[in-house]
Amino acid sequence: MSVVALVPAAGRGERLGYGMPKALVPVNGVPLLTRAVRGLFESGQVQHVVIAAPPSDVDLVHTATASLAPAGGAVHVLSGGAERTDSVRLALEHALRVIPDTSIVLVHDAARAFTPPEVIADVVAAVRGGYEAVIPVLPVADTIKQVNEVGVVVSTPDRAGLRVVQTPQGFRAETLKAAYCSGIAATDDAGLVEKNGVAVHTVPGHAHAMKITTPFDLAVAEALFSGGQK
Numbered sequence: 001m002s003v004v005a006l007v008p009a010a011g012r013g014e015r016l017g018y019g020m021p022k023a024l025v026p027v028n029g030v031p032l033l034t035r036a037v038r039g040l041f042e043s044g045q046v047q048h049v050v051i052a053a054p055p056s057d058v059d060l061v062h063t064a065t066a067s068l069a070p071a072g073g074a075v076h077v078l079s080g081g082a083e084r085t086d087s088v089r090l091a092l093e094h095a096l097r098v099i100p101d102t103s104i105v106l107v108h109d110a111a112r113a114f115t116p117p118e119v120i121a122d123v124v125a126a127v128r129g130g131y132e133a134v135i136p137v138l139p140v141a142d143t144i145k146q147v148n149e150v151g152v153v154v155s156t157p158d159r160a161g162l163r164v165v166q167t168p169q170g171f172r173a174e175t176l177k178a179a180y181c182s183g184i185a186a187t188d189d190a191g192l193v194e195k196n197g198v199a200v201h202t203v204p205g206h207a208h209a210m211k212i213t214t215p216f217d218l219a220v221a222e223a224l225f226s227g228g229q230k
Ligand code: C5P
Pocket: 007, 008, 009, 010, 011, 012, 013, 022, 023, 052, 080, 081, 082, 083, 084, 085, 087, 088, 109, 110, 111, 112, 211, 212, 213
């Protein structure tokens, strides 16, 4: 009964403008991907990590992450796909092929490198407790508007019912497999599962699970995690 984390890390990171794949960008000397994988293992709940790496950096990523696995676990590295969903699909297929006792699958963006291990453990616990799909979420601080194609506001959803979604997203292995086999398209894995008719449950996320996307995000992370923190 293994918990396997899939880490899509094959994005080019163009919005970050760092001239290298985002997952390899260092924050205070440690690459985002290394931090993300370390956090997964530090949760104490994850035995295997499958990384979808930038195609040109598979060997580099393998060298940088192999030693992070605990006894009895492993880091697997493969070449990612053109879109995030392709990277997740390839990692999922690999996990189901080579880790035969995979029972719970997490999908965790390398870009959410500072997710506290406690959040990861909470997601796993909720899936172990019986939910098919679990996502960490935060309340929405800003008012959100829906606009039409020319930017005119058409509605104002009640923000009390809105949540910002983070990762890792956790699933029973067969639930995620069924969603990926369905041919449905969605922008995140929980969206895919939801469209496939499965109830998606939530646990509290954390501000530190922010996605590093822009130079501003990187500067925030550098400031927050300086002085030897993580
Ligand atoms: O670009 P964005 O920040 O939305 O990407 C989210 C995550 O998906 C990142 O960790 C990125 O490396 C990964 N990704 C991937 N394969 C792609 C595109 C993005 O693994 N083709």
